[in-house]
Amino acid sequence: EPEVTQTPSHQVTQMGQEVILRCVPISNHLYFYWYRQILGQKVEFLVSFYNNEISEKSEIFDDQFSVERPDGSNFTLKIRSTKLEDSAMYFCASSEAGGGETQYFGPGTRLLVL
Amino acid sequence: GDSVTQMEGPVTLSEEAFLTINCTYTATGYPSLFWYVQYPGEGLQLLLKATKADDKGSNKGFEATYRKETTSFHLEKGSVQVSDSAVYFCALLPRGAQKLVFGQGTRLTINP
Numbered sequence: 233e234p235e236v237t238q239t240p241s242h243q244v245t246q247m248g249q250e251v252i253l254r255c256v257p258i259s260n261h262l263y264f265y266w267y268r269q270i271l272g273q274k275v276e277f278l279v280s281f282y283n284n285e286i287s288e289k290s291e292i293f294d295d296q297f298s299v300e301r302p303d304g305s306n307f308t309l310k311i312r313s314t315k316l317e318d319s320a321m322y323f324c325a326s327s328e329a330g331g332g333e334t335q336y337f338g339p340g341t342r343l344l345v346l
Numbered sequence: 347g348d349s350v351t352q353m354e355g356p357v358t359l360s361e362e363a364f365l366t367i368n369c370t371y372t373a374t375g376y377p378s379l380f381w382y383v384q385y386p387g388e389g390l391q392l393l394l395k396a397t398k399a400d401d402k403g404s405n406k407g408f409e410a411t412y413r414k415e416t417t418s419f420h421l422e423k424g425s426v427q428v429s430d431s432a433v434y435f436c437a438l439l440p441r442g443a444q445k446l447v448f449g450q451g452t453r454l455t456i457n458p
Binding site: 275290325 | 377378380382388389390391392395397435437439440441442443444445446447448449450451
């Protein structure tokens with residue numbers, strides 16, 4: 233069964249450093265998403281991406297964040313200058329279509345900012 | 347705004363017990379409703395879904411019915427197993443939207 237994959241599974245970085253989290257969505261899916269879960273809190277939506285542009289983003293997704301589909305298979309989340317409060321589990325998801333279609337999640341990347 | 351409220355955890359049951367995890371939601375219109383499960387050390391997996399009122403989603407012995415009148419989507423299983431130990435998330439997806447809204451998650455532990 234096709235699945236969403238994410239790398240790395242864990243990342244430790246120093247405050248102020250840039251990190252790039254990588255995702256490979258399911259191959260025939262057209263919509264891609266990033267969510268995060270700070271320890272002990274709800275899973276929160278960050279951004280959705282379709283047709284090579286952001287289609288929706290939350291207030292969390294400020295100028296420190298960016299997303300990119302650099303080639304036909306990868307989808308990345310970049311945090312330019314990490315803060316302590318960016319420590320969280322980051323989940324990538326994809327769906328075949330938008331507007332109510334089921335989103336399939338990857339296993340997550342646990343980011344720790346020191 | 348849209349929101350999901352889940353039963354507070356953690357929940358601890360014995361094997362073969364009956365399980366209910368309550369989930370209620372607030373949304374405009376008619377969202378799709380989902381249960382996701384997160385097993386230890388793994389990501390979020392879709393467990394079941396329902397897209398309209400009175401639909402019943404089911405998978406692996408779990409069931410949930412979309413109740414518009416009570417704005418609920420409670421998760422049930424008749425006889426739980428140790429392997430069901432996980433964190434369960436209720437979520438809604440507003441019609442035509444792309445942003446899933448999650449509940450806070452309920453940690454379930456099943457003892458042999």
